Amino acid sequence: MKRIFRTLTVLVVAAVVAAPLASAGTLDEILDRGSLRVGLEPGYMPFEMTNQKGEIIGFDVDIAKRMAKAMGVKLEIVSTAWDGIIPALLTKKFDIIMSGMTLTQERNLRINFADPYIVVGQTILLRKELAGKVKSYKDLNDPKYKVVSKLGTTGEQAVKRMIPKAEYISFETEQEGVMEVVNGKADAFVYDSPYCAVANAQKGEGKLVFLDKPFTYEPLAWGVRKGDYDFVNWLNNFLRQIKNDGTYDRIYRKWFKSDAWLKELQK
Structure with a gap:
């Protein structure tokens, strides 16, 4: 009986120790890597586009910079063709889609979305x-x-x-x-x-x-891989924070209330 009890104890302890490893998700991978990899297609003004210097700029890019800063990691932009952006996410070419993507029921069958960050039409x-x-x-x-x-x-x-x-x-x-x-x-x-x-x-x-x-009616949202609820939870809390501390509003005014950035695109 004691031997059975000891065996059960070992199994329970092993399960507890292994649990954090089994539940490790994208957030852990980002922190371990030291960088947030964001997938986007730079052609959707004013969300993401390429300036004269070849740099990718825009509303989504500024939000991504703030997101990486909140995580304490570097930002890595992964330019991706639109028709392959969801497959690229699923094959872990990057951690998150931040590319003005509309949250649709069809897309939601393949990936998870955080709460919408803006509504367009x-x-x-x-x-x-x-x-x-x-x-x-x-x-x-x-x-x-x-x-x-x-x-x-x-x-x-x-x-x-x-x-x-x-x-x-x-x-x-x-x-x-x-x-x-x-x-x-x-x-x-x-x-x-x-x-x-x-x-x-x-x-x-x-x-x-x-x-x-x-x-x-088209809500735009950030897309992540299915089942990554810890990441979705973090993103929703991040969005709530920047919408209430003035960060979101400052970035929004820069890209939607001013056209000064258009000079960066002109040749």
Whole structure:
């Protein structure tokens, strides 16, 4: 009996000792490595883009810098093509997606999300000749109109779901889609409101009409691997902290209330 008891005791102790190792997640890996690896695609103004010096800058980048500082580690940006960003996360190419990703139910089947950090919606950049003729996305729902967006995005999904009768063409980048409308080869570009606002300011003067009322609800959130609840818990607490201590507001004003950063992109 004593031998059985001793055996059980050893097994229990072994299980307790092994438990922390078994539950080690991304947070532990980040702290052990000494760096936070963030995956993003630098093409979504003003969230992430490349300046004249080749540096990746933007709203998400500044938040990531603050996040790494809160962890006491270095920040490592991993530039990743949008269509492969979730697979890259799942194969541990980086720790977290911070790339203006909309939290959708479809994506949530593959990865976990922290609480949304900003809410946007789809808007329209319209060919100037259609001013007054097209007043909302509903007016574009006609085979005579050519509508464009970016491949694999919620902009593309919104067009297919809500403007199904229009001719749709997808592009690899946002810039290609906008220029298709600027050059008169398409009638409308559908994309997230912050990007369309910046693109209109950059390239749309006298060439585009900005229908700025969002027609979808899209919460943007940080994505992590499924089951990593300790990381999600930390991220939610981090977000709550920066939204209440003024950090988030300062970063938001820099990228959404000012256009001074546009000079860094001009060539």
